[in-house]
Amino acid sequence: MSRQIEEVLPGLEARPMSQIVKNEMAVIEHTQSSAMAVSIITLLVSTLTIASTMLASVNEKLKEIGIMRAVGASNSQIVFMLFFEGAIIGVVGGVIGFAIGTVASLIAAPYLVSVTPSPMWGMLPLVAGICIVTGMVASVIPARRALGIDPAEVLRSV
Amino acid sequence: MSDNLNLIQVKDVTKKYRLGSNEVEVLHGINLEVKDGEFVSVMGQSGSGKTTLMNIIGMLDRPTDGSILIKGIDITKKSQKELVEFRRRTVGFVFQQFHLIPSLTAYENVELPLVFAGDKDQIAGGHPNLKDGVCKGLPPLSWNCLVFYDKTSLT
Numbered sequence: 284m285s286r287q288i289e290e291v292l293p294g295l296e297a298r299p300m301s302q303i304v305k306n307e308m309a310v311i312e313h314t315q316s317s318a319m320a321v322s323i324i325t326l327l328v329s330t331l332t333i334a335s336t337m338l339a340s341v342n343e344k345l346k347e348i349g350i351m352r353a354v355g356a357s358n359s360q361i362v363f364m365l366f367f368e369g370a371i372i373g374v375v376g377g378v379i380g381f382a383i384g385t386v387a388s389l390i391a392a393p394y395l396v397s398v399t400p401s402p403m404w405g406m407l408p409l410v411a412g413i414c415i416v417t418g419m420v421a422s423v424i425p426a427r428r429a430l431g432i433d434p435a436e437v438l439r440s441v
Numbered sequence: 442m443s444d445n446l447n448l449i450q451v452k453d454v455t456k457k458y459r460l461g462s463n464e465v466e467v468l469h470g471i472n473l474e475v476k477d478g479e480f481v482s483v484m485g486q487s488g489s490g491k492t493t494l495m496n497i498i499g500m501l502d503r504p505t506d507g508s509i510l511i512k513g514i515d516i517t518k519k520s521q522k523e524l525v526e527f528r529r530r531t532v533g534f535v536f537q538q539f540h541l542i543p544s545l546t547a548y549e550n551v552e553l554p555l556v557f558a559g560d561k562d563q564i565a566g567g568h569p570n571l572k573d574g575v576c577k578g579l580p581p582l583s584w585n586c587l588v589f590y591d592k593t594s595l596t
Contacts, residue, residue: 350540353501355529355557357522435502438540439492 326417333372333421337365341425348429349437358430365426366419373418374411381410447510449475449498454507456493467493470507492537500528529558547595 285297341348348361356364385402392400451473457466467490475481483491496502498509500516508517511531519527541550 346540347542347544350542351553351557352525353534353536353540354554355525357525357557360557433502435493435496438496438501438536 326413329373329376329414330417330421333369333376333418334424336372337369337422337425338428340368341365341429345432345437348432349434352432352434353438361429362426365422365429369418369420369422369425370415371418373414373416373421377410377414377417378407380414381407446476447474448477448479448512449473450508450510450513451494451498452508452510454494454497454504454509456490456497456502457505468497468504499532499534500524501534529554547593551595 285299288297289295348356351361388400389402392398451471454468454471455466456468457464459465471494473494483494485491493502497504498511504517508515510516511527514527516524516527541547542553545553
């Protein structure tokens with residue numbers, strides 16, 4: 284059909300709508316894949332950053348954790364405390380990141396792709412949930428470090 | 442002496458630490474019995490193992506050999522989880538240093554063991570002399586009364 288149109292009207296480029304949609308969809312899928320890859324890498328980096336922050340925090344609080352264990356904190360209470368801290372770091376970081384990302388896309392998108400995006404507030408609970416899980420996963424290694432603290436040794440050294 | 446009169450029994454307790462490739466024996470077969478109501482002082486030179494013995498009796502540390510019986514219960518056979526629960530309910534420690542948690546207030550530091558034991562309500566509702574950090578029905582400077590002045594001070 285498109286070839287026939289081009290023959291009848293020389294100098295005109297005719298393309299089937301299905302081809303145009305297919306090409307547009309390929310571009311969108313490619314963009315989505317790239318965005319997903321960036322998101323996964325960002326999530327991994329965030330996990331490592333939170334883990335590193337938490338590990339430094341545990342190392343700073345060796346004495347406090349030793350005292351807590353000495354006055355009766357169980358392993359599960361220490362782990363809960365650190366997981367809670369990780370979840371708080373994750374959710375605060377996630378919500379701030381979501382807000383900055385939304386504002387940045389509202390400012391930048393009209394210049395870059397000539398589109399004004401609408402904020403995806405519906406995604407916020409999902410983002411918060413993923414960030415909480417990320418924070419908790421990042422707390423696993425710090426929690427193992429905290430459980431390895433010998434209260435007798437910590438109290439002896441201070 | 443029957444076991445039930447002994448609050449604490451320490452039997453042939455040894456404690457060895459590994460320092461690099463060397464093994465240092467700090468306690469060499471300690472035997473000790475403390476009866477209910479007895480006041481006992483442990484004296485010795487610095488480095489003689491007093492703190493190590495206290496830590497072992499207080500279940501903060503485990504002996505290398507020997508056994509410790511508190512109220513007739515052999516604590517050396519208990520798991521870590523059981524020890525935590527037993528220590529919460531049975532042993533009180535007055536540390537040589539204050540060992541306070543700086544990020545918590547004076548009241549929260551006092552409250553902390555009860556929070557871990559799941560008895561937080563006890564400090565607010567169950568204890569006769571302490572409610573919300575102030576004495577109830579007692580003169581402010583009674584000997585068995587805690588008064589929390591601000592975040593870091595108490596009498």
